[in-house]
Amino acid sequence: GAVVSQHPSRVICKSGTSVKIECRSLDFQATTMFWYRQFPKQSLMLMATSNEGSKATYEQGVEKDKFLINHASLTLSTLTVTSAHPEDSSFYICSARTSGGWEFFGPGTRLTVL
Amino acid sequence: GENVEQHPSTLSVQEGDSAVIKCTYSDSASNYFPWYKQELGKGPQLIIDIRSNVGEKKDQRIAVTLNKTAKHFSLHITETQPEDSAVYFCAASMDTGNQFYFGTGTSLTVIP
Numbered sequence: 001g002a003v004v005s006q007h008p009s010r011v012i013c014k015s016g017t018s019v020k021i022e023c024r025s026l027d028f029q030a031t032t033m034f035w036y037r038q039f040p041k042q043s044l045m046l047m048a049t050s051n052e053g054s055k056a057t058y059e060q061g062v063e064k065d066k067f068l069i070n071h072a073s074l075t076l077s078t079l080t081v082t083s084a085h086p087e088d089s090s091f092y093i094c095s096a097r098t099s100g101g102w103e104f105f106g107p108g109t110r111l112t113v114l
Numbered sequence: 115g116e117n118v119e120q121h122p123s124t125l126s127v128q129e130g131d132s133a134v135i136k137c138t139y140s141d142s143a144s145n146y147f148p149w150y151k152q153e154l155g156k157g158p159q160l161i162i163d164i165r166s167n168v169g170e171k172k173d174q175r176i177a178v179t180l181n182k183t184a185k186h187f188s189l190h191i192t193e194t195q196p197e198d199s200a201v202y203f204c205a206a207s208m209d210t211g212n213q214f215y216f217g218t219g220t221s222l223t224v225i226p
Contacts, residue, residue, distance in 0.1 A: 006157070034214075043203060043218045044158070093157045101146065101207075103214060105157035 002028045004096050006106030013084055014114055021079045021109045023094030029074035030096035034103070035067070038091045050077045084113045116141040118206050120217025128225050133194050135220045137204035138186040144206040147187045148214070149178060152201045161202075162189070194224045 003026040013019050023033055031052050036044040048069050049057045056069035066088075068080040077096075081088055093108045117140040127133050137147075145166035150158035164171045164178045164187065171178050175194075180187040191198055204217040 004157075041219075041221075043216045046213060049213065095157075102160065102163070103148070104160060105150070108155070108157040110155070 002026075002096070002098055002102070002104045004094065004104045004106040006094055006109050008109060009107060010110045010112075012112045012114065015085050016083055018080055018082045019084055019111060021081075021092055021094070021111075023077045023079070023096070023106050025075045025096040025104075028096070028098055030077075030098065031074060032097045033071060033077040034095045034097070035069060035077070035079050036093045036095065038093060038108075040091075044093060047079075081111065084111070086113045089113045116144055116206055116208065116215040118204060118215045118217045120204050120220055122220060123218065124221045124223075126223045126225060127194050129194060129196060131194055133189075133191045133198070133222055133224075135189045135202055135204070135222070136186060137188070137206075137217050138184075139206040139215070140185065141206075141208065142182075142185065143208045144215075146207040147178070147180060148205050148207075149176075149189050150203045150205065152203065152219075154200075158203055191222075194222075196224050196226050198222060199224045 005024045007022045033050040035047045038044050047062045050069050050071040052071045071077040089112050094106045095103045097103050120137045148163035151161045152158040162176050162178050164180050175192045177190040202220045205214040207214045
């Protein structure tokens, strides 16, 4: 299947700092990428849909100014958690959709805010 | 919107036995149903999928069945092995370009 990478895989930061997470589709172009948040032992919660060259579409309840999404190219989307706080600690997962409609997930990023 | 329910939330089976996970969906417009396996600390991986024009699909020890009338689909794993232990998620989508709606997940444990 297609490969989606995520970087970093794990990050620990101090409260108030910003953290950027990169999501890359390595062997295909993805016009649409998705960002999910997953709490322990829970399902994936869609945060936003990222379309190349346009503004991201955020799900209800997700703060646009807190979770900045940029989809600069067909293979890269970034999620920046601004002014992170302990409650932002979570597992963040991106996915990329192929032209055929299959969705492949990245390995996830474990964010811990102290 | 679409609502996907998944059962059971936890499942333990003896190695070699079969495991079945069931999902129901609410919107008859959904036509694509993937299943994902998520190991601890990793992202979900697509293991099998089925589209609404097919009733059953099989890939070695894994099979998925779809009942459009009843709006439910199931994942079947035969001859389970310890490495099958993971969390499995079902999902439903109305079209290739639309949002995926995920089930709540099933934690499968295969006991050696």
